[in-house]
Amino acid sequence: MSKSKKVIEHYRQVIDEFKTSNICKVERVILSPQSADIDVEFPQTSPTKKVINFCANNYLGLSNHPAVVDAARKGLEQHGYGMSSVRFICGTQDIHQELEQKVSKFLGTEDTILYSSCFDANGGVFEALLGEEDVILSDELNHASIIDGIRLCKAHRYRYKHNDMNDLEIHLQQSMERRFRMIATDGVFSMDGELAKLHELIKLAEKYDAILMVDDSHATGFIGKKGRGTHEHFGVLDKIDLITTTFGKALGGASGGCVSGSKIFIDVLRQKSRPYIFSNTVSPVVVAGTIKAIELLEQSTELRDKLEVNTKYFRQKIKEAGFEIVDGFHPIVPIMIHDAKLVQQMARDLYDEGIYVVGFFYPIVPKGKDRIRVQISAIHEKHHIDKAVDAFAKVGRKLGVIK
């Protein structure tokens, strides 16, 4: 044990800095299944409380859907709990391949490879496909897992200005001497619920012979008429080379992720991608649940349709109440407050009113862009949303955010 005084002192300071800065993360504890109405405990501060959940990625309400839970239970009974092996040794079951085929069909791609998370998918996709002769052009607001995945790869990298196609094009022009170019972007940027400009990205990718990679974690299951994702929304179903996505958000929300796209790339990933080769895949329980989640979406668009209706309704009502929001159609609805202190007070007061939302403030978002981020779900009923809007109006008036 090397817990010298010096070591302990150092890490105590690290923790103290977190505590005195604005970014110390304190976890609330949910005592019920993930749903619209949940029981939450905030250790030491407040006793167990029933609140309406507006901060989960449970976009379609599948996290505790009876059909998904039932399928997961059957998966457990029929396929056991764990694999105790990586895929290429003896860790692949029939249902893992079934899920890969299901995902390919749902996303409209040639092939799919599973990872134990989308973080791992992004950690394994770049290094396996690109080397030091190549270049990756990455949106500056991309998810942490894309940033980390790129770090693991020897390719040169450029961070282009957020959604700025001119800046991207300049970097593409400057990288024509490289062997391959890859553009990497979030399909939906999670702070603003804003979509990547897929049309223009595809044009640039074609013009400069670049591979296009889109992380659709905040889109798979509900964006697009059938919920296939941003590529369906933009009508470019077969134009994306690589899609990475998660099963940990709309598709049941347990865990797991994948890379889906051109078969040639997936073939290479199976041979070379380190998180796939050296880490266990998704548990059979989760595989069975995710298969059912996708089947539900194939059978009917009811859930994503309801999410769309709910989102429209909330966006309209919250604007009518006098709040400023970032316009759009994504179920992520940022309510702009422009003041870090006010955001924190507002989130606390809303919680007291039984509305569970999270504030994002500097340094998590740029100074002056402080906001409450609301996430709408298909599991919300009109009365949930009405209650939230009323609480927002009450707290907003009290704090002087609205008149």
Ligand SMILES: *Cc1c(COP(=O)(O)O)cnc(C)c1O
């Ligand atoms: C949530 C998220 C991830 C991580 O997904 P996990 O499966 O939980 O690892 C990756 N990328 C984006 C864009 C995300 O929003």
